[in-house]
Amino acid sequence: MAEALAAKRAVTLAAELSIFKVMFEGDCMQVVRALNDHGHVIEEIRRLGSCLESCSFHHVKREGNKLAHSLARRAVSSADMDVWVEELLEDLEAVFQGDFVL
Template sequence: MAARQGIRVAMEAGFNSLLVETDSMSLFEALRKKRKPASPFGLILKDIYSLMSQCNQISFSFVKRAGNEVAHLLAKRSLDLEEQRVWLEEAPEDVLPFVAMDIANQ
């Protein structure tokens, strides 16, 4: 799941205070209610809880896909990649206008 991998990458980059946005209401609700279902989804949640315990601060917010266009575009773009890509200080050129809009709207 993207949220788990995003948290992992952020922590490996040295970030330990995180705000994680998700457009998955089921993930957001499960994290908010600290659910631990006995399912593959529950195993992902268990991993996320473990990562959370290593952060100084972490919070989650639900953002509709329309409000999270940058994440949606990067996820879509990743479908064509054979290996993991991480952009920390820059973004792909075709995504930059959406990054600028995201920053302007904060």
């Protein structure tokens, strides 16, 4: 359920920032499948996504997106909602760069 709620917030944020062509990735296959099919929270996310010009959801293994995993872990341990639009925090920059190493 946490992954679905995170997806809902991500879609809402994209709409709020007027970013209308987006691809969301998640490492929980069950949530990605549900996002592409149906469900209570899922239907709300899909409704929000319909406001975007293009919106798709794709499963990636956790190893394929370590930055998203690190951000999710940080979000769980923080009571605040942080949004980075232009720059990452220093400790996450290395994780981000590591996602590009094959």
